[in-house]
Amino acid sequence: MSEEFTLRVWRGDKTGGEEVEYHVPAETGMVVLDALHHIQHNEAPDLAVRWNCKAAHCGSCGAEVNGQPKLLCKTRMDDYVGQTVSVKPMQTFPIIKDLVTDVSWNYQVAKEIPMLEPTAPAPFNMQQIDADRVQEFHRCIECFLCQDTCHVLRNHEGQRQYFGPRFMIKIAEFEMHPMDGADRVPLLAHEAGVNMCNVTKCCTEVCPQHIRITDNAIIPLKERVADRYYDPVKILLRRLSGKKNAPTGSSHKVSQ
Amino acid sequence: MAHESYETLDYDIIIIGAGGSGLRAAVEASQVPGLKVAVVTKSLLGKAHTVMAEGGVAASFGNLDAPDGWQTHFYDTMRSGHFINNYRMAEIFAKEAPERVLELESWGAVFDRTKEGRIMQRPFGAHTFRRLCHIGDHTGLELIRTMQYKSLHSGIDVFQEVTMTKLLVQDGHVAGAFGYFREDGRFVLFRARAVVLATGGWGKIFKVTSNSWESTGDGAALAFRAGADMMDMEMVQFHPTGMVWPPGVRGILVTEGVRGEGGLLRNSEGERFMQTYDPERMELSSRDVVARSIFKEVQAGRGSPHGGAWLDISHKGPEYVKAKLPGMYEQFLTLADLDITKEPFEVAPTCHYTMGGLRVDPETCATNIPGLFAAGEVACGLHGANRLGGNSLSDLLVFGRRAGLGAREYVSGAPDFAPVDQAELEAEMDRVLEPFHRENGINPYHVHEKLQEIMTNHAGIMRSGPVLEEGLNKLLELKDQARNMSINGSRIYNPGWHAVFDVENMLLLCEGIIRSALERKESRGAHWRTDYPDELPEWQKINFVESYDGEGIRIRTEPVNEMPEDLAKLFTYGKAPGLVQQSGGKES
Structure with a gap:
């Protein structure tokens, strides 16, 4: 193993910032968060990074490592031997400082779910x-990496139209609970905007808990919305007659 | 110094801490319409240390072992606490735990099931029966997430990422708390008629610890400075099984569930050494015994390569291990390049829990300061000299609820907001900003590292008078140096600044631990002194209670409450009540 790692850490606040280079002595099994702690303890005590458990249970330390949404406590430095490791805050949420972002929007959304x-x-x-x-959905640690990577939330200012993958699995958790009697389908169809998801599965790919967000939560929820709001027979007839566009963007799941 | 301003927020009840007990207290407090309740946390909601609990929540449903009941849970809790527990707390706890767990189920928690469709319960160290309701090995996550969503729907205001630096007391009554928002460093005054502390323990005083960064004892230190009594401070639990290798993960918890599910401990000679220390309970002995046994094996030269013992669950087969211990499987695979379904792994004791804490009334969780309540790890009395695995999560629920109830009832008869002393707040703002102005000061992270070194070398798993004395001197020296902690940067989300207060809190509590450890001249539960290796009956009658007057810590003894006859009788059968009654059929 090389004697030291080179990191480029984004430093700044809402007024702007830049990547700053740091060198950290290598240690066996070191994770990115260990390297950041070394910097914090010895070079930059004001380096802002959220973390709590350092054991991948709490989901506090989500950030982007070489462009990939990752938990800093679970990402090994030796995955990047010979490379400079770039660490940036999650891009979907407003910056507070350095690697810390304002994720409060997620807690507002959480209140909307019965x-x-x-x-x-x-x-x-x-x-x-x-x-x-x-129980699969209960493994979620709310690191919000799925929210970070979701291109609806990330690029399309979709935070007004879509609750995002985290909250699709939260809704699924209640909807699929055998003892639940509430109806969240109208919420899904409207405020929660399940139809905004176009099933690229990016959220599933970044989930550190390996929850199959798209296949096991979002697609079944889309089906519930489709069953309620779109008569499959009519849609089938529309398909047969060659008309591509359903009333909303959700028809692609109906045929499955 | 420049004139600083602060925001004032008024609440009937504020709860400091958003772990299991804080959220449970908040939900209970909010049951009265019109009462304004706020939760204030130094982290984000849902990230509190509760999330790291793995193995389960103990409640005597008897879903698998019908003879279980509150009496046996009570019996196990008192015995493992070596009888310096507050019996009334243990009684309330054992009786109310099942109801609290069912509440969780009705709020959305989904526990593993038995074949009959009931809540599954797993065996755990020193529990007579299979008692721990669980969700794989992420029970704490389930508890906190369930409570978090319940709170969000209970009309409670939540303030995230706030550092509380001072608890305000006026004319002997609690008046609120003062601190700052981490986001931008602006000051905030919470005026409150009652305050519930649910800030957890102080496991971060040791380097090798299973605790998250949060466990710096803030609430305990704030209350201690404000005049609250602390008890049993010498009692610090070392969990027998923390990760050992690689260095960066040392201390991360390996759930007791591994042993609960059949994991075996061996030394470097392949011997199941628990045979020597507790042949009856073996791997499922109480935590103090197993931790000490591993420690002794390592000392005797029979440790694993990196100074621990071998733990092996591979004989249960990959499918079973992945289903029941998915977190452990993933944790070792990612962080240690090791497949626990195929090979044994190294474990060693890691600081896990602080049994000591604020002395509270068992019924209401009230401290000795009117209007101040405490629940969960920050409080003291339930666990005595050693906590049973799984008892912490039910503790949070049972006493979180009672603290919320206690606070709610207190404010119904309490006067309006106490006036706030303006000069006190001015002085506090100056104090809090001082680290920015000190030149050539000491780095708070380095003070923390030194503190951990002192506690590890002088007040860890093995203690003795002279070593503790030396530790105390070193600690007091460090405390002196720490007066000069300084930091750079701005007030916007500055972890170095936050660390200053964490370190101050830990320094105060560490002194309390060492002083109390020096006084208890015997070995009991987690407190092991090589110069007094025996557990002595006369020490079973007392708790050490500490108070702080701003200058120094004073220590006094208080008698352990004596059990009433009906409870004392449970310990006269020579075995657990459930085992006695087993022949007579299922108890209610």
Whole structure:
């Protein structure tokens, strides 16, 4: 292993900033967050980086390493041997300072999602196979890397039209709960904007918890919206007659 | 110094800390319509240390072992705490835990299930029965996320990333708290009629720790300075199994669930050494015993290559391990290049939990300062000299709720907002900004590193009088140097600045730990003294209580509350109550 790593860390605040180069002595198994801590403790005590657990449980330390959304505590420096490691804040959210961004929008969205409405009081009788389906979504650590990478939220100023992948799995968690009696389909179709997703699966790719966000949450939720709002027979007839455009952009899932 | 301004926010109740107990307290406090409740946290919502709890939440449902009941949970908790626990807290706890867990289920938590469709429960160290309700190995995440969403829907205001630097007390009553927003460093005064502290423990005082950066004992130190009593400060839990290698991950928790699911501990000679220390319970002995056993094996030269023991779960098969311990599998694969479904891995003790804390009333969680309540790890009394795995999560729920209830009832009869002393706030703002103006000061991170070194070498898993004394001297010296901590940069999200206050808090609490450890001249639970290796009956009758007058820490003894006859009787059968009644059928 080389004796030291070279990092270029974005330093600045909402008024602007630039990448600053640092050199950090290499240690076996070091992660990017270790390197940043070394910088913070010895060179730049005011270097702003969020972190809590350093064990990939809390989801605080999301940032972009060489352009890829990553958890800093889980990204090994030796994945980048011979390269300069560039560390930048998540680009989808407004900057506060250095690697820290303002993710408060996510907490506003969270308030919009109705809680579980149990159809019977606890204790529930529920089989593991039913639990399995929703437990996958419960692994989410709210690192917001999926929100960061979602091109609807990132490029299209879509934060007014789409809640984003994190909140699709939150809705899915309740919707697919065997004891839930609430109806979130209107929310999905309108405010939550599930139709905005065009299934590029970028969110699934960056999820550090390996949640199959698109396949297991978003697509089934799109199907629920389609079942409710779009009569499949009419859509089929429209397809057969050669008309491509459904009333909204969601028809591509209906045929599945 | 320039004139500083601050924002004033008024709430009936503020809760400092947004982990499991803080959020549970907030939900309870908000049940009264019209009551204004705020949660103030130094992190983002949902990131608190609760998220790192892995193995489960203990509640005596008896879903797998029908004879379990509150009496046996109570019995296990008292025995593992070596009887310096507050029995009434343990009683309330054991009785109320199941109800609190079911509440979580109705708010959306999805626990693993039994074949019959009930909540699954796993065995854990020193629990007589299979008792830990769990979701794989991320139970803490489930608890905090459930509470987080419940809170967001309970009409509570949440203030994230706020550093609290001072608890305000006027005429003996709590008046609020003062601090600053990390985002831009602007000052904020929270005026409140009651304050609930739910700020967790101080595991960051050790270098090798399973604790997140948050665990710096802020709430405890704030309350201590304001006149609250601390108890059992000498009791610090070392979890037997933290990661060992590579260096950067040293201390990260390896859940007790690994042993709960059948993991075996071996030394370098391949021997299951727990046979020597606790042949009956083996790997599932209590944490203090297992941690000490690993420590002793390493000392005897039978440690693993990097100074630990081998833990092996590979015999359970990849499918089982990945289903029940997915986080552990992933953690070792990513951070240590090691597949735990195929090979054993190294583990060693890591600082995990502080049993000591604010002395509270078991019924209401009230401290000795009127209007100030405390719940969770920052409070003291439930766990005694050693905490059982899984008891922490149910502690958060049971006493979080009671603290919220206590605060709510207190404000219904309490006077309006206490006046705030303007001069006190001016002085506080000056104090907080001072590190920016000191020249050639000491780096707060370096003070923290030195503090961790002192605590590790002088007040860790193995203690003795002379070593503790030496540690105390070093610590007091460091405390002196720390008066000159300085930082650079601006007030916008400046971690170096935040660290100054974390370090001040830890310095105060560490002194409390060492002083208390010097006083307890015996070995009990987590407190192991080589110069007093035996557990002595006369010490079972007392708790050490500390108070701080701004200059120094005073320490006194208080008698451990004596159990009433019906509870004391549970310890006279020679075995756990559930095992006694087993022949007589299932208890209610």
